[in-house]
Amino acid sequence: MSETLLSLQSISASMAGREILKSVSMEVRLGEFFSLLGPSGCGKTTLLRIIAGFLQPNQGKLLWCGSDATHLPPQRRDLNLVFQNYALFPHLNVFENVAFGLRMQKLPEDLVVSRVAEALSLVRMNQHARRRVTELSGGQQQRVALARAVAPRPKLVLLDEPLGALDLQLRKEMQWELKTLQRQLGMTFLYVTHDQEEAFAMSDRIAILNAGRLEQVASPEELYSRPASRFVAQFIGTANFIPAEKTSLDHARCLNSNHHFLLHETNAEVLPENYPINGDILVRPEQIILKKKQTEELKSLSGVIQMRQFLGATVRYHVELQGNHKRTLTIDQSSAGHEPIATGEHVSMLIINPSSSFFSESRLT
Amino acid sequence: MKWWGLPAKIWMSCFILLPFLWLVLLSLQPTAASTSITTFDLHQFSRALTPPYSNIIIDSVAMSFLAALTVLAIAVPVTWSISRMPSKKKNLWLALFTIPLGLNFVVRIYAWFVLFRPEGIFSRALRGFGLDFAFVSSQFGVFVGLIYGYLPIMFLPLYSVFEKMERSQLEAAQDLGASTLQRWWHIIIPETRSGLFASFLFVFVPMLGEYLIPRMIGGGLVATLGTQIEGQFLGSGRPNWPFGAALSICLLVAAAAVLSSSFILLSRQKSEKSARWSIAHLD
Incomplete structure (x- = not known):
């Protein structure tokens, strides 16, 4: 069994008096492609924001490599997020967008250049380094956002429904690419989606979230053949x-x-x-x-x-x-x-x- | 011939170009009494560009520039914090901050005069704390008056600039390791640069020609470009329209100079940055 990277311990969260997460506990292992799957409104985005550090849980603990990171600010967490709307910086070109995280780490310029070039070639965007991000297509913006997240080589990459805005054909292609990229980099990916097929296509393990409660964490095969609840049975296939x-x-x-x-x-x-x-x-x-x-x-x-x-x-x-x-x-x-x-x-x-x-x-x- | 440009052209000619030409013609008259359209000279301009008037022009530009910068410095944190509030609260606060705009400008400025004149309650209270300074009839008083008068005007354009700033972009920057200061420096300021600039001009240009505030708070003792121009046209003494016209044109040139130099400064900064990008890429 591989090492645990991230461990959530009875995480509860509520907003405006409404309970959004009810005592969620799970572990993400180093190097795996892990998906958080659930219908919209199940609390998966809230959980993602707690992991990224933008939200604080009302109760529970978040352990990062074994030490408590519940109250660590987002800029000090060794993880990067791929946003649903990409959130690229419109005033910077492709190169500078990808370089942003590296510049924040104050890396020497030649290292920044080589790391950006590497990240851009991983997503096959090195031809477009000088373009403005506003000139890119949705799929290309997606790739830049991915390159920006992996360039600083974080331990964990969080992906918040990153393929939601793409058309079906492109989505299928990107699923394949994401999986390949994750294998190549050996990074841990935590993927949030409401699309069961998407989660199945890429994940090593999937956590099923329903109405703020964790229903089951298992491999796709196990979820399909041995669902833990009626909800999981109906939600999967x-x-x-x-x-x-x-x-x-x-x-x-x-x-x-x-x-x-x-x-x-x-x-x-x-x-x-x-x-x-x-x-x-x-x-x-x-x-x-x-x-x-x-x-x-x-x-x-x-x-x-x-x-x-x-x-x-x-x-x-x-x-x-x-x-x-x-x-x-x-x-x-x-x-x-x-x-x-x-x-x-x-x-x-x-x-x-x-x-x-x-x-x-x-x-x- | 594209006819749809016509309304704009008619508007421009009737309300901007023709009056301006008339102003230029007027400024070229040698004396206040002359109404000739054949003899021109630059006498009025040479008078405007020598002391004491040249000093007044420089002082006015400097004071307006500083006052506009101060307004910007105050309005930025205030509007930013409003723009980050949940939408219900946002509207309430925005309304509270812009309510003063509904009051008559003269009334608002006169209130300052009443409070800060030597026998006013604020002045007496400050004297009670051992602080005795001349607010009314001083350059400083006019400066503060300008800031107060124009602050609510800055809120709206600035708010619409900040409102458009997406939360996810700031979160992306933070997620990539940027501290609060770095987020301002690398994301918020560059992305809202043109909006900040426009908001600055929105108060700087009218401040330059402002004559109500210097008149009411300055009590006639603080001379600014605005009060001088007003005096030449409407003054109780001897009005001198050609000289007033020359001063107005100086005002226009000063405003245009500040505008264009800031534009050049902004665009140079941009091109320097993009040069750095391309070098980085080619290596």
Whole structure:
């Protein structure tokens, strides 16, 4: 396990009497690409501003390389921020913008020049060093802002939804570039976004923030397959909740069919005599195989196709689950060799996940 | 022929160019009584540019320049702090600071006279503390009066300059290691430079021609360019319009000189900086 760079300990913050962060604790490790992901208004920007030093938490501590940095002013923190609106200095050209942090450190001029040249070539902007920043396109400004943040070689680079203003194509390109850049530099990146795909595309680990509370910190794979809460399950990708009952510590049974599930969640709080517990099993859209219904099958769920969408690599079906617990499921089938099923047809569904997550009813929000 | 420039041209000719030409013609008349348009000389100018009038011109320019700088020095921190307030508070404070503009200028200045004349309450209070200085009828009094009179006028243009300064830019500078002083020096001043300059001119130029404040606080004992010009045109003594016109033109030239030299100074500073940038890049 690598070294901890930044550690937040029960950080709470409120503004104008409203609680924005509720006892958030997490750790960012040296050299990782870490994302803070959450819907807008979840408090991720507040958390970012606390880490950068522009805000003070009402409670809690911020440890930087093991020592308390909660009240350190922003200019004395060894981290740089890439702002959402870039916040480039319009009166300075590209070169001077990138040089700003180095000049503040009072580095000798020849070192400033070589560091700026290096940072600009990393973002492929060395051809534009003398241009005014106001003449640059959004993508170019983005690159300059990035170069300005990495040029002083901080331990941590904070990125506040830096790709939000770019169009989709450019955003995809920049995601790739950011990830490559972070690997090349070996710097720690803390990336704030509300875009789940973006976070997944780049991050080593992701923290999910919801209404000021930290829901889960895990790798993208783990978040997807083992979400800690219903919120995470729904926020990350598409989630189908299929009615089920938990019959033992690691076992659940589907209510509409005879499916049995192995659970990887081992919630030992429940006493054995309280089983079975009613709730839902999480099933991802690609974990179900659809078949036209021929005969009554015991081991599968049955449903009626409501809508079909062709998405290219996959075909997405919205299927109404039949039985006592009616609900609509989203099911993806690989489009390769797939024979389309018409709307209104009865289908049987086979769940193919070997292990799954169970959410009891009491946790239903 | 682009006709849409016409209104501006008509305005310029009728209200600026023609009156100015008339002023020039007037200033070239040899005596107050003459109304000739064939004989011209520079007698009025030679009188204006020799003592005591040349000294008055220099004193007025110097005093207005210093007073305008002082106004700027006071208004910058005040307007800056207002511009950084949450928007509700901002409007209230801005209103409070500009309310004096709603009062008649003469009333505002006369209040100073009443408070600071030898038998006024402020003067008596100051004497109580052992501070006895002549405020009314002194150059210093006029200087303070100019500052007081023009301070509220500076607030609005300066506020609109600072208002546009984005918080994120200051935060970016701070994040990159700039202290408060460095943020002012490297970000706020360079970015608002032209706005600061315009706000300065906004008070400096009218101060140069100001005659109400020197008349009321100076009590006729402090001679400025403004009071001299006023005296030549409206004075109770012997009005001398050609001489007044010559003084007015001197005022205009003085203002233009200060303006253009500051412009040159500003642009030179800029080009020096960009030269440094390109050298840095080429290395």
